[in-house]
Amino acid sequence: MVLGALxxxxxxxxxxxxxxxxxxxxxxxxxxxxxxADQLARLEAVNADLSAEVQRLRxxxxxxxxxxxxxxxxxxxxxxxxxxxxxxxxxxxxNGWPYGVIADIIAARTPSP
Numbered sequence: 222m223v224l225g226a227l228x229x230x231x232x233x234x235x236x237x238x239x240x241x242x243x244x245x246x247x248x249x250x251x252x253x254x255x256x257x258a259d260q261l262a263r264l265e266a267v268n269a270d271l272s273a274e275v276q277r278l279r280x281x282x283x284x285x286x287x288x289x290x291x292x293x294x295x296x297x298x299x300x301x302x303x304x305x306x307x308x309x310x311x312x313x314x315x316n317g318w319p320y321g322v323i324a325d326i327i328a329a330r331t332p333s334p
Contacts, residue, residue, distance in 0.1 A: 307330065310327045310330065310331070311327075314327075
């Protein structure tokens with residue numbers, strides 16, 4: 222009786238170790254492969270964008286645009302003008318005239334979220 226139970230445990234252990242565990246690992250590997258394939262596709266898209274940017278920067282117009290954006294280059298005959306953001310406006314105005322009109326102006330200049 223004990224020998225039969227021991228043989229059953231051994232057979233069950235062999236079935237588990239030879240079939241169930243490898244099958245679960247196989248499924249996990251498939252999921253991991255899918256994740257890595259998605260990551261590879263995203264990285265290839267980024268590489269394609271970077272390659273296009275490099276090709277654009279190898280042209281004369283690309284070099285001029287990069288010099289303009291990164292270094293502030295101004296070509297002969299051009300004027301450079303710097304436009305600053307509008308300053309933050311006060312919101313704690315007193316009640317009464319003319320502050321109601323000013324509050325309306327501030328509300329109109331403030332971008333809505």
